[in-house]
Amino acid sequence: MTAITVAMLLIIIFLLIGMPVAYVFGASALGFVLLTGKSMSYLVPHAFWQLSSFTLLSLPLFIIAGSLMGASGISDRLVRFVNAFVGPVRGGLGAVTIVTCAIFGAIAGSGASAIAAIGSIMIPKMLQNGYPRGYATALVGCSSVLALLIPPSVPMIIFSLTSGISVAAAFLSTIVPGVLIAAIYCVINYVYLRNVKFLQVEEKIxxxxxxxxIAKATKDASWAILMPIIMLGGIYGGIFTPTEAAAVALAYTLPVGFLVYKGLNLRAAGHAIISGAVSTGSIIAMIFFLFVMSRVMIMEQVPQNLSNFMTGLSDNKIVLLLLINVILIGIGMLVDDVSGSILASIILMPVATNLGVDPIHFAAIVGTNLGLGNITPPCAPLLYMAGSVGKSTFNEYMAPTLRFILLGHLPIVFAVTFIPDLALFLPRLLM
Structure with missing residues (x-):
């Protein structure tokens, strides 16, 4: 058995027993070095060099800005804003949950943040209005994936860094898939809730x-809605880079949180900054070890060997793209979206490019597949987090989750894979 095979087996075993992802790749890289006698003095400096990227600086800025905005009371205002439009419709609270998760994604860029901020508000509201607990939990868990697709997206920043493509183009590639998933979820929500008894609907006025x-809700939420408009407008208008946009977001958040919404105080801001710093530190540690392991894989020609193996199985592009989707969903089921985006870039990007897939198109394929993996059992990290917030059992939320996955998310995965224009339309239009 070769050293790289042992390292890959260690990765799988450590992931299955629940070891933190950063330690998984650190231990695997160390095992490879010990087995081959290679020097860490070559692998470690390379990883440090990759961490010095200017693009990566946007990561802590976006995370801390998202933490501060979450602490400022923005989520409640966004909920009221969306509810003002669709509240009287049957199943309106479900649509409010879906749309608010998408908007919140344009602020925090994290599925876990969307569950914590929106789920803690919307699940109790839905329960009070007659929604089944399992359904409310599944809706929040599945909708949280929209935060990974609507920019700014932390996984897309990491994917861009490791694959060498434009961050702005990667952001644009997932917008259309994200909007389509949100729209289909709203249709599924409406159809499912038509036959639910005891469902309360807001009185029509x-x-x-x-x-x-609507005017009052829009006024209350205007400062929150303006934030992603400023960031994305600045990026695609050529005013500033994604990293500068992250700095603008942080600078915008402080006066809005302290002086406009007044949800922030020094204590809350301190907790938000510490939380953002801890999240950033854990992600950077994980990225560092992933970079070390990626260098090992490149040295051992793992991507090239995998590409040769897959093309040896079939020369049919459709079959190979389906196989790539299966692998990506499996990665999303085992690890978080940030780790998955790095693995996809290192291992599968060469395979996709050999098939003639545009790198920006592949970014959208990665984003939609990893999102699906994050809510697909047996691991499903985002789904289980929603279950914890909603205090719901696995049996309660599993059936509605499968409905959203099979009828809503999975068709968009196939559409994005085989209709490149869904991913490339906006990048071509705006860039």
Whole structure:
């Protein structure tokens, strides 16, 4: 058995027993070095050099800005804003959950943040209005994936860094898939809830009164909605880079949180900054070891060998793309989205490019597949987090989750894979 085979087996074993991802790749790289006698003095400096990227600086800035905005009370205002439009519709709270997760994704860029911020508000509201607990939990868990697809997306930043493509183009590639998934989820939500008994619907009011409610909710949420508009408008307008946009987001968040929404105080800001710093530190440690392991894989020609193996199985592009999707979903089931984006870039990007897949198109394939993997059992990290927030058992939320996966998310995965224009339309239009 070769050293690289042992290292890959160690990765699988350590992931299955629940070891933290950073330690998984650190231990695997160390095992490879010990077995081959190679020097860490070559692998470690290379990893440090990759961490010095200017693009990577956007990561802590976006994370801390998202933590601060979450602590400022933005999530409740976003919920009221969306509810003002769709509240009177049957199943309106479900649609509010879906759309709010998508908007929150444009602020925090994290599925876990969306579950914590939106799920803690919307699950109790849905329960009060007659929604089944398992359904409410599944809806939040599946909708949280939208935070990974609507920019700015932390996994797309990492994927761009490791694959060498434009961050702005990677952001744009997942917008159309994210919007399509949100739209299909809303349709599924409406159809499913038509036959649910005891479902309470917000009382309809006259058009002038509804207009006043919408105007007030829009005014209250305007500062929150303006933030992603400024960031994305600045990036695609050529005013600043994604890293500079992250700095602008952080600078924007402080006065809005302290002076406008007044949800931030020094204690809350301190907790948010510490939380963001801890999240950043854990991600950077994980990225460092992944870079070490990626160098090992490249030295041992693992991507090239995998590409040769897969093309040896079949020369049919459709079959190979389906196989890549299966591998990506499996990666998403085992590790978080950040780790998965690095693995996809290192291992599968050469295979995809050999098949003639545009790297920006592949970014969208990676984003949609990893999101699906994060809510697909047996591991499903985002789904289990939603179950914890919703205090729901696996048996309660599994059936509605499968409905959203099979009827909503999976068709978009196939569509993005085989209709490249879904991913490439916006990058071509704006870049």
């Amino acid at each position: 006259s058009f002038p009164e509804r207009t006043k409610v």
